[in-house]
Amino acid sequence: MRTAYDVETVRTAERALMARLPEGALMQRAAAGLAAACADLLGKVYGSRIALLVGSGDNGGDALYAGARLARRGAGVTALLLSPDRAHASGLAALRSAGGTVLGAEADASTGIVGRADLVVDGIVGIGGKGGLRPRAAQLATAAAASDGLTVAVDLPSGVDADTGTVHGEAVRADATVTFGAYKPGLLVDPARAHAGALRLIDIGLELPPGRAELTALQHDDVAALLPEPAGESDKYRRGVVGVVAGSARYPGAAVLAVAGALRGGAGAVRYVGPAAQAVLSRFPETLVSAGPPAGAGRVQAWVIGPGLGDDASGLADVLSADVPVLIDADGLRLADAKTVRARTAPTVMTPHAGEAAALLGVERGRVEAERLASVRELAERYAATVLLKGSTTLIAPPPGDGDSSPTRVNPTGTPWLATAGSGDVLSGLTGSLLAAGLAPADAAATGAYLHGLAARHAADGAPVSAQDVAAAIPAVWRDVRG
Ligand SMILES: NC(=O)C1=CN([C@@H]2O[C@H](COP(=O)(O)OP(=O)(O)OC[C@H]3O[C@@H](n4cnc5c(N)ncnc54)[C@H](OP(=O)(O)O)[C@@H]3O)[C@@H](O)[C@H]2O)[C@@H](O)CC1
């Protein structure tokens, strides 16, 4: 499990550790890790040109000490100070005595040092940053973006919000971020995540209480432990039956794709209810189709409702009144009424993309994309449901009161190739199937997103994929995860 902590929790752990260590020890650990990461990226330190962008806080101090270490190994290191009179004094002294050069930030305009550097180290601000970068700092971020060299962010790319992943205006775009003690939510959530590049976590000895994690990301082992597995005494009903209410005369394909996902999600059988039975059966003869309303379809352990429904709300009341987990996607999100969803006793999972989430919240789509974490939590609270917000970062928020052990999850798999019509239908079927197989709502959503993202990577392998390809790749990645 990868965990991220908010700034307040990191600061508390930092204070506790600092009280037990000699002064400056933590910064030395951070700088040693940073210098080693820079050396790895450069390949050859001796003779390389390094520009340090140095703010007036400890983030700048880390950059200065790391710069001193690299200068001692033969790099040509120049520090550009944003506030020369407030820069970290002992860091500056260390850099100078290692042979580094120190200039004011304005010197970049005349010297072009940042543009010519092999490596730019962004020590402008870290977890002490507030709001958008100030103008001079923003100029350095722009210069770094135009540089031929690599950019490494110290702790966080300067200009991104550590706790929320929002980005106000100009922010550094790093090829890699070397972060200390713990991941911060902003490193895992877009739009900030896109600024961070490859992540490297340096252990500086901080002790962080697992129960205080702000965000978690399942890894292979965690997902492997959650995957349903039939036992000797299993039969198709004991494995769970998932019911799919999807498709319309206009969108029969959505039904086929949701069933395609459901058939690969571990349930023992898939029931289909809706007007696209012919299309579903001709592609998947193993589906149990039913002509009447959901209530007459026979028992299921979970329902999926919504993909391609259009305006047909006729099955919704049956599904929402069923005492089994329900996943609501696509058109179902628009048709379901918040009060009815809130009143449900069995779990509800909702899977909007940013546009659908924006419509539910009554805000612009851009706001959801800029504030994903706040948006998904707000929806989970409003609907008292587990909400999976899709997009470049997929987030899963549990309903309020779901226990402290259940922070928001961020999905670590996926690829932009997934942005293809119908791939969301596959995800809803897959996740519904995992619900029917008995996974808890947040586990089903996180496992569904994980397998779906991995299947897309596997199927794409650098080329376009269709939603069907994603569904077809699920068994292969399931095997991979099981190891
Ligand atoms: N946690 C840990 O365990 C460890 C933490 N360590 C390191 O300490 C870092 C935190 O250091 P920190 O607290 O000194 O704050 P930091 O990020 O340097 O920023 C403050 C400075 O930025 C400025 N500033 C603020 N906003 C700005 C803006 N928008 N645009 C421009 N400037 C802005 C602000 O200016 P002021 O408001 O004072 O005028 C102030 O000068 C942390 O990220 C990590 O690298 C490691 O060394 C060891 C272990």
Ligand SMILES: Nc1ncnc2c1ncn2[C@@H]1O[C@H](COP(=O)(O)OP(=O)(O)O)[C@@H](O)[C@H]1O
């Ligand atoms: N930029 C992106 N990067 C990674 N994944 C994306 C991106 N955009 C969309 N996705 C993923 O693609 C899928 C699209 O689902 P959705 O928007 O519901 O499409 P549809 O309704 O056509 O099925 C979701 O799993 C979503 O997380």
Ligand SMILES: [K+]
């Ligand atoms: K930084």
